[in-house]
Amino acid sequence: QKEVEQDPGPLSVPEGAIVSLNCTYSNSAFQYFMWYRQYSRKGPELLMYTYSSGNKEDGRFTAQVDKSSKYISLFIRDSQPSDSATYLCAMSANNDMRFGAGTRLTVKP
Amino acid sequence: GAVVSQHPSRVICKSGTSVKIECRSLDFQATTMFWYRQFPKQSLMLMATSNEGSKATYEQGVEKDKFLINHASLTLSTLTVTSAHPEDSSFYICSAIVQDIYEQYFGPGTRLTVT
Numbered sequence: 001q002k003e004v005e006q007d008p009g010p011l012s013v014p015e016g017a018i019v020s021l022n023c024t025y026s027n028s029a030f031q032y033f034m035w036y037r038q039y040s041r042k043g044p045e046l047l048m049y050t051y052s053s054g055n056k057e058d059g060r061f062t063a064q065v066d067k068s069s070k071y072i073s074l075f076i077r078d079s080q081p082s083d084s085a086t087y088l089c090a091m092s093a094n095n096d097m098r099f100g101a102g103t104r105l106t107v108k109p
Numbered sequence: 110g111a112v113v114s115q116h117p118s119r120v121i122c123k124s125g126t127s128v129k130i131e132c133r134s135l136d137f138q139a140t141t142m143f144w145y146r147q148f149p150k151q152s153l154m155l156m157a158t159s160n161e162g163s164k165a166t167y168e169q170g171v172e173k174d175k176f177l178i179n180h181a182s183l184t185l186s187t188l189t190v191t192s193a194h195p196e197d198s199s200f201y202i203c204s205a206i207v208q209d210i211y212e213q214y215f216g217p218g219t220r221l222t223v224t
Contacts, residue, residue, distance in 0.1 A: 032211035043215035101152040
């Protein structure tokens with residue numbers, strides 16, 4: 001079993017839809033949870049990070065962490081074609097970081 | 110946000126030659142930089158952790174004599190792929206941290222093709 005599981009998709013939604021991206025993990029020691037956006041042939045861009053459980057909101061993006069279920073989510077409201085990218089979850093503990101495989105998202109106009 | 114650059118963005122080389130990739134933190138000092146490789150439609154695979162002024166720490170299965178890492182200053186780390194072979198063709202990405210590992214900033218990546 002991988003430490004971090006993420007459905008690679010692809011996921012295709014119409015413009016304006018609410019997008020839900022998810023990851024599960026097995027290591028209960030993870031404390032920090034990150035979401036990165038990666039456009040094709042580019043390096044990942046840090047979107048948000050959350051410490052421990054709870055929600056964090058930044059504009060159209062909301063990150064949720066449920067440590068009891070070992071489950072994290074990223075919600076994108078009012079999705080735009082420019083949100084089309086691969087979204088990678090990541091999590092860290094003790095200066096060790098693990099990435100999900102990434103979910104490829106396409107938002108169609 | 111913090112900016113990390115990589116050079117070159119794309120390189121094609123012949124089998125047996127060596128290629129150097131530079132990673133720079135442009136507006137901050139990075140005590141630690143990371144090198145990853147990424148195959149198509151796959152996640153990032155950490156190759157090594159590079160600390161300024163000390164030897165890099167390589168992940169299991171990564172040949173340190175093949176992937177030479179030098180972190181000579183707080184703003185520059187280099188990865189040299191020695192005696193490159195076609196199986197080394199990949200997307201190489203570096204990242205740097207300001208302070209905490211959860212706040213990594215990535216470079217734009219280098220596409221290496223070995224013919």
